[in-house]
Amino acid sequence: MTTTTAIRVRGLRKAYAGVTAVDGLDLDVAHGEVFALLGPNGAGKTTTVEILEGYRRRDVGEVSVLGADPARPDAGWRARIGIVLQSSGGHDELSVGELVHHFAGYYPDARDPDEVIASVGLDEKRGTRARHLSGGQRRRLDVALGILGNPALLFLDEPTTGFDPEARREFWALISSLADGGTTIILTTHYLDEAEHLADRVGVITAGRVVALDTPDRLGGRDQDRAVVRWIDDGRPHTEHTSEPTALIARLAQRLGGEVPGLTVSRPTLEDVYLRLIGEPATPTTSIETLEPAP
Amino acid sequence: MTTPTLRSGERRIARRKATPPRIAVSRAxxxxxxxxxxxxxxxxxFLFPIIMLGLFSVVFGGGEDTFSDAPGGGIDFARYFLPGMLASGIMLVSFQTLAISLAxxxxxxxxxxxxxxxxxxxxxFLGKVGMILVVGLSQIALLLAVAALAFGVEPPTEPAKWLTFAWCYVLGTAGGTVLGIAYSSVPRSAKSASAVVVGPLIVLQFISGVFFVFNDLPSWLQNIASVFPLKWLAQGMRSVFLPDRFEQVEVSGSWQHGQTVLILSLWLIVGLVICVRRFRWQRRDDG
Incomplete structure (x- = not known):
């Protein structure tokens, strides 16, 4: 069952009652890669991911996940994938410790349950019933159960929704350590900073198709985009879009005799690129087309 | 909170193999x-059957024996009512608990x-069955104890009666369990589950000789009830807990053990087939 890619999708289609959710999607994810799937609600992200997880049947297309067809999942295959679903619930009357220890019994190659509980920061909540956990703690329990089986491939469907910034940073560190250990990770998220921080590559889905696919710093030609240089001259702010920011700054420094007041150089953020890709009106920072005359 | 570090395969516990029987026990x-x-x-x-037993004994007991025209005289209502309550308890624990909890x-x-x-x-599924068996037996033990201590209903002593009890209990519970699992897909949501499950069950209790003496029902209702397992389970329990002479009082004049086994088994098989073919792990609107 050894293949070069962890996930291979060709021409995937799925419709619900005549409404197309996934419309000819192609995707390759390499072993050990952290891949983020972005897209607006209703773009087909969850449908795609749940087909890969074995929850939904596809209409058409070739899908291979860890060398097997997820439409015919067996226990051995399920033991090699970890799933953190978008919605979590159930098992209300059981404690964190009981649940994690119990679920560990499902896997042939489970991690140490206590170590997993500690790794998601629930050490102090070990004896707390799921019913009494906060939303963020509950999500971390989901993650604990997802990584418990020591999966080769981990699906994370909007894992940090409802986290505070500190919890999100801790979660990122956890995911990075899993990735460093060689786990392939498929992540869907609405947080672009999360995708930028964690993902090796990002795929943007709209209307059931992948419209852009690249590393976070190159997505949608982001690295080719012109830089925005801002500075202050004669007490007035100046803005210039240029593909040669270094030359511009050198000229400015020469003309102004040293430090350039209020100098900033920025590239479009991942969010700017993303919004452009999904056809939303871009944020004001990049829509400024009123170029100040260059000196 | 500790800084999370977790590397694949860094430290693992040597654990025993995850075999289905082991997991089933762990699930139970x-x-x-x-x-x-x-x-x-x-x-x-746990209290419901006990309260019902007490209530019906007080309301319908009133010093007068039930079936006073039976050969050899009537019996106290509590004693007559106990088998029906046991049968009903088995159905509640298996069918009702599972249908609602699964929804x-x-x-x-x-x-x-x-x-x-x-x-x-x-x-x-075996974990659910294990849970139901334990809960069902503890409810029955409690009900029998209360019936003996508070209402003076002596449990039978003959091993043959307890053998009948055993197969009635196992077939009734197994059937109720698989039917409950199958029926759990009927409610459209968890909110409606209680109403959708409890309503039909109450009707069934009224027509199956649990709350009323089965003989008192019109024959067309008796015929309808005879399609469902509860009537047969109640009848089987009467054969265990009522005196032998009450066999003649039954509508058919017999305990009908053969037919009881047949019909309870048929329901068990029907339930199993539906479970295997139709069981859904996700909501209808999800996949």
């Missing part, structure tokens, strides 16, 4: 913990999460 333990921790529901489902587990994502693990489905 987990189900029992969950069940007994819902304290309010436990108290009500909830399907809605809140418990089942979906389990489906995403290598847990063998059979271990899940």
């Amino acid at each position: 333990v987990l189900e029992l913990k969950s069940y007994f921790r819902e304290r309010d529901s436990v108290i009500f489902s 909830i587990e399907r809605e809140d994502g418990t089942l979906k999460r389990l489906r995403g693990t290598p847990m063998p489905p059979v271990a899940y």
Whole structure:
């Protein structure tokens, strides 16, 4: 069952009652890669991911996940994938410790349950019933159960929704350590900073198709985009879009005799690129087309 | 909170192999913990049959014996009522508990999460069966104890009667369990589950000789009730707990053990087939 890619999708289609959710999607994810799937609600992200997880049947297309067809999942295959679903619930009357220890019994190659509980920061909540956990703690329990089986491939469907910034940073560190250990990770998220921080590559889905696919710093030609240089001259702010920011700054420094007041150089953020890709009106920072005359 | 560090395969516990029987036992333990921790529901489902027994004995007992025209004289109503309450308790514990709890587990994502693990489905169902067997037996033990202590109903002493009790209990519980699992897909949501499950069950109790003497029902209602398992389970329990001479009082003039086994088994098979073919791990609107 050894293949070069962890996930291979060709021409995937799925419709619900005549409404197309996934419309000819192609995707390759390499072993050990952290891949983020972005897209607006209703773009087909969850449908795609749940087909890969074995929850939904596809209409058409070739899908291979860890060398097997997820439409015919067996226990051995399920033991090699970890799933953190978008919605979590159930098992209300059981404690964190009981649940994690119990679920560990499902896997042939489970991690140490206590170590997993500690790794998601629930050490102090070990004896707390799921019913009494906060939303963020509950999500971390989901993650604990997802990584418990020591999966080769981990699906994370909007894992940090409802986290505070500190919890999100801790979660990122956890995911990075899993990735460093060689786990392939498929992540869907609405947080672009999360995708930028964690993902090796990002795929943007709209209307059931992948419209852009690249590393976070190159997505949608982001690295080719012109830089925005801002500075202050004669007490007035100046803005210039240029593909040669270094030359511009050198000229400015020469003309102004040293430090350039209020100098900033920025590239479009991942969010700017993303919004452009999904056809939303871009944020004001990049829509400024009123170029100040260059000196 | 500690800084999270976790590397694949860094430290693992050498554990025993995850075999389906082991997982089934582990599931049963987990189900029992969950069940007994819902304290309010436990108290009500354990008290309900006892209160009903007490209530009916007071209301219909009134010093006069039931079936006073029976050969050899009538019996106290509490004694007549006990078998029906036992049969009804078996159906409530198996069918009602499972149909409602599964509808909830399907809605809140418990089942979906389990489906995403290598847990063998059979271990899940066996865990439910194990939970039902333990809960059912403890309810019956409590009801028998209360009946003996408070109402002076002596449990039978003959081993043959207890053998009848055993197969009635096993067939009734197994059938109720699989039918409950199958029926759990009928409610459209967890919210409607209670009404959709409890309503038909109450009607069934009224026509199956649980709350009323079966003989008093019009024959067309008796015929309808004879299609369903509860009537047969109640009749089987009467054969265990009523004096032998009451066999003549039955509508058919017999305990009909053969037919009881047949019909309870048929329902068990029907339930199993539906479970295997139709069981859903996700909500209808989800996949």
